[in-house]
Amino acid sequence: MTPLVLKGARVIDPGSGFDGVATVVVRDRIIAEVNSDATAMVPPGAEIIDCAGLILSPGLIDAGVFRADPSACHVGGITRVVLMPDQQPPLDDPALIAFAKSVGKPDVWVHPLVAATQRLEGHELAEIGLGQAAGAVGVATGRSAIASSAVMHRLLSYSRAFDMTVVTHAEDAALTAGAVATEGDYATRLGLAAAPPFAEAIAIARDIRLAEATGARLHIRQVTTGEGLALVRAARARGVAVTAGVTPTHWLLNETAVADFRSFARLSPPLRTDEDRRAVVAGLADGTISVIASGHDPRTQEDKRLPFADAQPGMAGAETLLALALSLVRDDVLPLAAVLRAMTAAPAALFGLAGGSLSLGSPADLMVFDEHAPWRIDRDLFTGARNTPFDGLPVAGRVRMTIKGGELVWRG
Amino acid sequence: MPNPSHPAIAAGAHPFPHSHLIGLSSLKPWEMLFLLDEAEQWVELNRGRAKHDNRLSGLTQINAFFENSTRTLLSFEIAGKRLGADVVNLGVQGSSLKKGETLLDTALTLDAMHPDVIVIRHGSSGAVQLIAEKLRCPVLNAGDGRHEHPTQALLDALTIRRRKGRIAGLTVAICGDILHSRVARSNFQILASLGASVRVVAPPTLLPTNVEALGVEAFTDMDAGLKGADVVMMLRLQTERMDGAYVPSTREYFRFFGLTEARLRHAADDVLVMHPGPMNRGVEIDGAIADDLVRSAVSEQVEMGVAVRMACLDVLTRARRGVPDWPLLPVSGVGA
Numbered sequence: 001m002t003p004l005v006l007k008g009a010r011v012i013d014p015g016s017g018f019d020g021v022a023t024v025v026v027r028d029r030i031i032a033e034v035n036s037d038a039t040a041m042v043p044p045g046a047e048i049i050d051c052a053g054l055i056l057s058p059g060l061i062d063a064g065v066f067r068a069d070p071s072a073c074h075v076g077g078i079t080r081v082v083l084m085p086d087q088q089p090p091l092d093d094p095a096l097i098a099f100a101k102s103v104g105k106p107d108v109w110v111h112p113l114v115a116a117t118q119r120l121e122g123h124e125l126a127e128i129g130l131g132q133a134a135g136a137v138g139v140a141t142g143r144s145a146i147a148s149s150a151v152m153h154r155l156l157s158y159s160r161a162f163d164m165t166v167v168t169h170a171e172d173a174a175l176t177a178g179a180v181a182t183e184g185d186y187a188t189r190l191g192l193a194a195a196p197p198f199a200e201a202i203a204i205a206r207d208i209r210l211a212e213a214t215g216a217r218l219h220i221r222q223v224t225t226g227e228g229l230a231l232v233r234a235a236r237a238r239g240v241a242v243t244a245g246v247t248p249t250h251w252l253l254n255e256t257a258v259a260d261f262r263s264f265a266r267l268s269p270p271l272r273t274d275e276d277r278r279a280v281v282a283g284l285a286d287g288t289i290s291v292i293a294s295g296h297d298p299r300t301q302e303d304k305r306l307p308f309a310d311a312q313p314g315m316a317g318a319e320t321l322l323a324l325a326l327s328l329v330r331d332d333v334l335p336l337a338a339v340l341r342a343m344t345a346a347p348a349a350l351f352g353l354a355g356g357s358l359s360l361g362s363p364a365d366l367m368v369f370d371e372h373a374p375w376r377i378d379r380d381l382f383t384g385a386r387n388t389p390f391d392g393l394p395v396a397g398r399v400r401m402t403i404k405g406g407e408l409v410w411r412g
Numbered sequence: 413m414p415n416p417s418h419p420a421i422a423a424g425a426h427p428f429p430h431s432h433l434i435g436l437s438s439l440k441p442w443e444m445l446f447l448l449d450e451a452e453q454w455v456e457l458n459r460g461r462a463k464h465d466n467r468l469s470g471l472t473q474i475n476a477f478f479e480n481s482t483r484t485l486l487s488f489e490i491a492g493k494r495l496g497a498d499v500v501n502l503g504v505q506g507s508s509l510k511k512g513e514t515l516l517d518t519a520l521t522l523d524a525m526h527p528d529v530i531v532i533r534h535g536s537s538g539a540v541q542l543i544a545e546k547l548r549c550p551v552l553n554a555g556d557g558r559h560e561h562p563t564q565a566l567l568d569a570l571t572i573r574r575r576k577g578r579i580a581g582l583t584v585a586i587c588g589d590i591l592h593s594r595v596a597r598s599n600f601q602i603l604a605s606l607g608a609s610v611r612v613v614a615p616p617t618l619l620p621t622n623v624e625a626l627g628v629e630a631f632t633d634m635d636a637g638l639k640g641a642d643v644v645m646m647l648r649l650q651t652e653r654m655d656g657a658y659v660p661s662t663r664e665y666f667r668f669f670g671l672t673e674a675r676l677r678h679a680a681d682d683v684l685v686m687h688p689g690p691m692n693r694g695v696e697i698d699g700a701i702a703d704d705l706v707r708s709a710v711s712e713q714v715e716m717g718v719a720v721r722m723a724c725l726d727v728l729t730r731a732r733r734g735v736p737d738w739p740l741l742p743v744s745g746v747g748a
Contacts, residue, residue, distance in 0.1 A: 183620075183621040183622075184622060185622055185625040185626075188622065188623060188626060189437070189626065190537055190538065190559055191537040191556075191557050191559035191560070191594060191597055192537055192538075192557075192558070194621070196621070261537070261542065305516055306514075306515065306536075307515070307534065307536030308536070308538045309537060309538070310539075
């Protein structure tokens, strides 16, 4: 394999805190050298790539996608994905886990989450230990919460024995049954079945209490309300092992996006009021939310070109993750290194992954991007599914190179 | 003819610059009034012996009802036939949706048959707008989920205007299952736009959150909600919502939210009682009140329904009939 020498980039390693112009040498699929005084050893036969004016960081780790979509990931600078168990069939069996783990290689590594319960039905525990042995990096309840507190209690105490993070969906199942929107003026006006926003806080309060009781590690994949974030903030302050994630939709869009019944804005959890949207921004700013993910959930026309309430929730997000996340830097919510950490070192630590770091000997999973390159999101140019609520939005920040395992897999 | 006394019309506004009628929320007050004014002539025609007009002759009207309906479908069918259109009904039973065809494929199929106007009812909010985007002819919403039912609200407004001589300044109490009602949502739009003050009366479980944001005043005590009301509009409570899901029982509902003689005494002396039908006698309304010809406008609402629908069919097809001053508007996308 040809060694790579990436010269002239501003190198940011959010894990170590390094931020400066440096030369990165990649050899044998690992990071061989990060040298800031321009004296890096150029291995014989190496390909030298000029990255002046660009930023080099670890490749993104997308924590919680519903499909591993290699071409979309490459465009988005994503080198590893954590795969939700909501597949056909659900990932509740070690053989399915082993298969899911293998499908992305070598382009994108897929780290599956094992289904918390059999068939994701929320009743009987799935084979979590065998799932881990087959390669699962965590446990997930899937698209919905586990309704039964007893099952959730057992799940958390059982998972703790295997030291696995439990990823939950925070919406009280009964309160949100049949709902497609957040209660409020917009849902009322449009005549959409709606659930109260506190359905999230109720689910979070229960799960935090159960995590506290069992000592399990809890990751709430999306926290989208001020009330939910306050619970997470308080729990973290008293030492509960709980982390929160979010996708760009919930800090960039509010309930007004569902006007005109745009089914691309049908999301789970639903879009919230602007007050909650601003609370998500505040949660990112103070670190209550530590993981940013795309929630990549490609949907076909058949799933989306339906009346709003009948459409499936979800959005294609891999290709737009970086550009949307960089809006936090421009809006002075977070420094660049912190935004990158939420998509690299933070998910790597949460799930015990090797990537997300530029330390010597780490897998050479890299992203080189232009922080300020302006472009307009155009779903017709997406490589895969096109269900984005951000179509037409002007953004800045474009991935120029994606390097996976020492190999340049995408250049744009 | 558009009412020339309205300032907007006098200033040159087109009386109805829309290619579809999806909802009342996007109509200007004078556009609503225009439809009401247009309906008056059809009330007269329908009361005569020869109930026929040929202006839609040669045009095809499809009534595509993806949700069961007897009354509204019949009303649209009669309205179309009295105007001379060739009316075809597509019921949910005959629909390919039963065979797994997608809604939009059904829409494209209908479009390929060159209809001149399509009347659509669907169980999902927003579905009629979605279909309208795929059709090259005017679309009339006959009810979509909990969203809108514009012709019902127009006929209610026409009934009130004919009985009371005005709408502005009246107090209208809409009572019952507001949460699931498209009739209520469309009525909020037209009644508030035309100057009435609108109240809603329901148990809290049947009121949408923050319904006040739609410009109405909410009551959970029926006597208080009816106090001084000029019009009381009862809504149907579907039986599947009475078994403990939203209210404990039929008898408890009638006890606290049924319209009885005693309760009606809180309203104005000349109160008008309305119901979009079909009625559940003894559940939301006492049978004697419904049958009271002086106070109840229930039958008149049905009569006005045909006239309003004739007006809508006439107005929406004017552009394609080449009526002067009715330019063809783009029908792709939502014009209404």
